[in-house]
Amino acid sequence: MRVAPPAAIPWLLRFCLAFALLNTLLTFENRWPGFGVRYMPRLSYELCLALVALMAWVAWRGRLSTRAASAMAAGFLALVLARYADVTAPAVLGRPVNVYWDGRHASELVQLAVQTLPAWQVAAAGATLILGSVLLFLLVRAAIAVLAGCLAWRGPRPWVLAATAVLTLSFMAYVPGQRDTRWFFSLPLTPTLLHQGELLARVWWPAAGESVLDAAPAFDGDLSGLVGPAGPADVLLVFAESYGSGSFDQPAMASALASSRTALDDAIRAGGRHVVSARVTAPTFGGASWLSHAGLLAGVDTRDPADHDLLLASQRPTLVRHFARHGYRTVGWMPGLKRPWPEGAFYGFDRLSGDAGIGYSGPDFGYWRIPDQAALALLHVQELERKGHEAARVPRFVVFPTTSTHAPFHPLAPFVPDWPRLAGPQAYTAAEARAAQAAPVAVREPLRPYVDSLRYQYAWMADYLRHHAPHPLVMVIVGDHQPPALVSGPGASWDVPVHVISDDPALLQRLLVSGFVPGLALPEQPQGPMHQLTRVLLGVFNAPGAHELQGFEHVGAPVPAPHTGS
Incomplete structure (x- = not known):
């Protein structure tokens, strides 16, 4: 036609x-x-x-x-x-x-x-x-x-x-x-x-299987570097949600958080401990926290999400299994885990507790309903508290991913000085919950609530380390990724902070030799990708000589030991 x-x-x-x-x-x-x-x-x-x-x-x-x-x-x-x-x-x-x-x-x-x-x-x-x-x-x-x-x-x-x-x-x-x-x-x-x-x-068709994954650490040490006069130290690995290096590098955020960091540093010293810090490059940005968790716990490069999925289907060793093999009770304390997670069996936790399993009975605070302070209070009572003279107590290795600094950083629970109340049925009053829910949601200006959430994070960490944390304890705080670009701005790096807090000067000195710096401030340059941090921690936990440290290269002249006064 x-x-x-x-x-x-x-x-x-x-x-x-x-x-x-x-x-x-x-x-x-x-x-x-x-x-x-x-x-x-x-x-x-x-x-x-x-x-x-x-x-x-x-x-x-x-x-x-x-x-x-x-x-x-x-x-x-x-x-x-x-x-x-x-x-x-x-x-x-x-x-x-x-x-x-x-x-x-x-x-x-x-x-x-x-x-x-x-x-x-x-x-x-x-x-x-x-x-x-x-x-x-x-x-x-x-x-x-x-x-x-x-x-x-x-x-x-x-x-x-x-x-x-x-x-x-x-x-x-x-x-x-x-x-x-x-x-x-x-x-x-x-x-x-x-x-x-x-x-x-x-x-969906992983024909190559494990062969495409990055080489893993040997996991062949004995954790002797964690044993002191009081016995083996508990190790608390905290993945701090959305805790990025931008909170140090951006002047506005650094200034707003300066007093909170000073208070945390003072609390660390008051509790008889000291802190060293580094920065590493996370395998993800703005989300997908599980890539950082897997990268550090397995020591494998997980920048490609497909590699992460292959990893969880593999038989690779993990930090969790390494600690369990040396007599530690291993605990996955994950208040943000809201559904069955069969893939979690890969890590090998003795106890894996999600939202429904940690015993929180207080009011909900948004989608991530359990505030970080309440989650830690329950963890302390159930796993970390040392009652009397427990000579035969099994040491703990705990992995605790936080949630209160997760976007949209609302609602934010108040800091509660009464920690025992947080572990009970009346964790928060109805008025506290209503006030948190009633706070406006700053969808278009998320920087302010993000900074507020980090202040909250520093506050509960400081109070716990000053008054409640057991001795001996090694607390490793790792940012899982930078906050979303709405907060971090265009062109932000993928770097995140690492803080190691301990009452063992020798352990901290070994970290200083590996490139960490004293205090909470971060060095200017990243030490390497996150999965290489696993090798550093393994070397430090194994109490080797400085020449045996694996992973990061030592940068610059030897640095002094951390200050030991309080």
């Missing part, structure tokens, strides 16, 4: 409007900071190729049916969603999107929003999302139908093919650092889709 040629100007107007709408939906950028988007005057090369494919379809079938237009519109909206995730994840989380891991935790993010925002805002957001999706689908389908109608005219087809060929030559002539021929193109989405497909394939 021959199509009558339309008038050139109306044809061109319809064609340009339809193409511009679809192009805009594939070339928008993030409006930093936040979840919004902004128009970007760029061209989608992929849309140009899709236009040629649509022209071939119309030339073959003669027309575009409503069903075919609907199917194309649905596929196009999937690309729009992928584009949104691709440009938003780096701005909000500070890292690229990962369909496998982020998709698995999407339901938790929805629950977090439901429990954090007022009901009317959640309902309004849901209605807007549904209505907007339907409207966008109709617009996209109409635009595709218009383009198909325009391409039914044979006259412009050679010009469309010629224009696409020129654009293809320009796209392919690009040479990084030498010849920029893509300045008017938006970054293509295809590489992201291919990368996500590769990640999914590695997770």
Whole structure:
């Protein structure tokens, strides 16, 4: 059937409007900071190729049916969603999107929003999302139908093919650092889709198995460096949620937290202990804390989430099993764990307690309902408290990932000086819970509540170390990742703090030899990736000579031993 040629100007107007709408939906950028988007005057090369494919379809079938237009519109909206995730994840989380891991935790993010925002805002957001999706689908389908109608005219087809060929030559002539021929193109989405497909394939069909994983430490020491006159020291490994080096490096945050850090340092000394610090590079940014947990506990590079999944399906040794093999009771104290976690068997804990297993009976404080101080109070009573002269007491190795500094940093529980109350049924009063819930949610300005949450973290750590922590104790505090880019800002590093607190000067001296510095302040340069910290800790816990330390290279001249006065 021959199509009558339309008038050139109306044809061109319809064609340009339809193409511009679809192009805009594939070339928008993030409006930093936040979840919004902004128009970007760029061209989608992929849309140009899709236009040629649509022209071939119309030339073959003669027309575009409503069903075919609907199917194309649905596929196009999937690309729009992928584009949104691709440009938003780096701005909000500070890292690229990962369909496998982020998709698995999407339901938790929805629950977090439901429990954090007022009901009317959640309902309004849901209605807007549904209505907007339907409207966008109709617009996209109409635009595709218009383009198909325009391409039914044979006259412009050679010009469309010629224009696409020129654009293809320009796209392919690009040479990084030498010849920029893509300045008017938006970054293509295809590489992201291919990368996500590769990640999914590695997770679902791990043909290579363990062979793709990084080499692990030997885990062949005897932990003799933890044995003092009072017997083996308990080891408390705290993964401090969203505790990034930005809290030291950014002047505004460092100034706001200075007094809290001074109070923590004073409390450490008052409790008969001292602290040394370093910075390491986390395998993740803004989220996916489990990558840091696994990287440190197994001593394996987990920057690739697919490697993390392979690791948990392997038989690799871990710090947990290493301590258990030398007579320690190993405890995973995880108040943020809200669902069954069969993969956790990989680590080998004697006791793995999540949200429902640590015995908290107080009021909920948001989605991460158990405040860190209450979680530690329960841990102390159930596992760390030394009652009388317990000569035969089995030492503890405890892994405690915190939650109160997790985005959106609300609601924040108050600090309670009465620790025994926190371990009982009346952990917090109803008034304290209401006041925390009533505090405004600073979605657009998250820096202030983030700083408040770190002040809270320093406060409960300081009070515990001053008044309640057992002796001997080695407390290792490791930031799991930087806070989301909404807080840390653009271009932030992936570095996180490491603090080791102990009443054993010899152990701290061995850390100083390995590159740590005295006090809570961080050195300027990272010592290395987080998984290499495992080798350092193993060497220090094994009480080797300085020449036997593994992992980080010693930087600079020998540093003095930590101050031993109080």
